[in-house]
Amino acid sequence: MNDLARRLRELHGQPPLVLPNAWDAGSARAIEAAGATAIATTSAGVAWAAGVDDAGGLNQESAIAALRAICAAVSVPVTADIEAGYGDVAGTVTAVVQAGAVGINLEDSTARVLDDPLVQAERIKTARAAAVAAGIDLVINARTDTHLFGDRTGTIERAKIYADAGADVLFVPGVVDLPTIAELVLESPLPLNVMVGPGAPTVAELAEVGVARISVGPAITSAAYALAQSAAKELLTSGTYAGLTS
Template sequence: MSLFRELHANPPLVLPNAWDAGSARAIEAAGAHAIATTSAGVSWAAGVADAGGLNRTTAVAAVRAIVAVVSVPVTADIESGYDDVSLTVAEVIEAGAVGINLEDSAAGALIDPALHASRIATAREVAVAAGIDLVINARTDTYLFGDGSGTIDRAKLYAEAGADVLFVPGVVDAPTIRRLVEESPLPLNVMVGPGAPTVPKLTELGVTRISVGPAITAGAYGLAAAAAQELLTTGTYKVLTTAAEFGKHNNLLR
């Protein structure tokens, strides 16, 4: 059993998502036991919009850069697979990833569940051929693009295809989370942020894996915008008191 898989066996696995090597190293130094990438954050860092702007080459390059500077397992957000799940999974494995997020939507619409199950099976086949115990986090966007109906049916198909975890973004209310935990054949990953239950509460509800998606990236860019606005208007620097100390962060990357 891989170290990353073992981390799922003793929940909660909390994953503050990174978008580049510097953020990944800072997150590791804060105590994270694994690093997850965020496709939105990687997209923004590359100067493109999320959900369609990122390509395989840039996504894989971000994974490779992150793996190079951390000593903990790295799982890669590969969105819906960049038009070729087999090639994308092979490339992120070669870059050093030991897990993936693979989502069942593209261009703002849900993918047929049977088709997505076949994509999960393909990802598993590629990992087995590479000799990697890949943890597949099957993301379903049933709550992002609908009312959540069909979530458990999809989970069953994805489990049969070889998925290890069910990722359901867009759900933060405790009753729904508890129901998903009880009904899903796979351990549950939820995406949190302000307004979501706390990590202790989510653990009590039975959630196995907790991530924040692009929230930390958005916070970093929010800090940049606020600091720039303050500098350009009042000419002061109060916002920057919350920024990382130069020497401390620089030393993390030595």
């Protein structure tokens, strides 16, 4: 597994690591077949696939079960979105490694409220200790929700604290304007991960300013479920199948 962990770590840089996010074994296999060199999970997508809401609906057991199936379905490195650790960071990281993943996303908010950065620092230290105990050089992607929640002034201060605690990458969802992203790249002590979607800069533009990692969060999941709903509605109302044309 450390070969996979090493490969995931080495993929961060230039060109940036581009991570389509999977939510189950089938989506992971499709993403690998499309040419992905690594796969990230999306907690929102995993929650929706389990039939629960993203906001607090997913628990450790369900998240790990989905992760285990994803890791078994692909040969590329997998990094797991574990939200804030489900109240048991050490246990979650141990289970993540046992499932076959070699990276984690660990966020600094709980119930959509920003936590004190020192709380997140302790999570990162705990995650690192659990990974070391398991013998894996885990890639820790420290997510800060400062931009998502409109508190942008503390992003770099948090990044420094998280770097000192042992994080490998800084994940800042909610920022899509290129000048701000370029500024974050220059100021962050860690390689930068951004989340993209329609209207965001292209991969080439993000690479040009030095972004090391690009993911899409639940965007692919959302699009897949939107297609399922619209195709089903068409079938059940007009009795036609135009939405299934590929």
